[in-house]
Amino acid sequence: VQLQASGGGSVQTGGSMRLSCAASDRTFSIYAGDWFRQAPGKEREFVAAINWSGDKTYYADSVKGRFTISRDNAKNTEDLQMNSLKPEDTAVYYCAAARTYYSGYDPRERDMSYWGKGTLVTVSS
Numbered sequence: 001v002q003l004q005a006s007g008g009g010s011v012q013t014g015g016s017m018r019l020s021c022a023a024s025d026r027t028f029s030i031y032a033g034d035w036f037r038q039a040p041g042k043e044r045e046f047v048a049a050i051n052w053s054g055d056k057t058y059y060a061d062s063v064k065g066r067f068t069i070s071r072d073n074a075k076n077t078e079d080l081q082m083n084s085l086k087p088e089d090t091a092v093y094y095c096a097a098a099r100t101y102y103s104g105y106d107p108r109e110r111d112m113s114y115w116g117k118g119t120l121v122t123v124s125s
Helices: 026-030
Strands: 003-006 009-012 017-023 032-038 045-050 057-059 067-072 077-082 091-098 114-117 119-124
Touching: 003 091, 003 114, 017 032, 017 091, 017 119, 032 067, 032 077, 045 067, 045 077, 057 067, 077 091
Parallel strands: 009 119
Antiparallel strands: 003 017, 017 077, 032 045, 032 091, 045 057, 067 077, 091 114, 091 119
């Protein structure tokens, strides 16, 4: 499965942005979808996960209540709606796919099976 993230850009504090991830084929529908991010000088960290059917979601504490992950298996896409953005949300955001839906603890990079190229989100104060 090939993944391509899009939708990044610049926004002011408190603003909103929507990221999209397009998968190359319908195989994506059997995988859990995830988003990670990597801020300058920091390690890549988990952001959000959604199970294959889209009825279960899990978020990192840092984004809970502000970000919403969703997917459309008919279109082979997963989205990340980001609201109330803060400067600390500035990072390169990556979409990923995993064979297992992880919840209750933040999955690690090595738990992912496929990665897309990142898209930069910059939040200015």
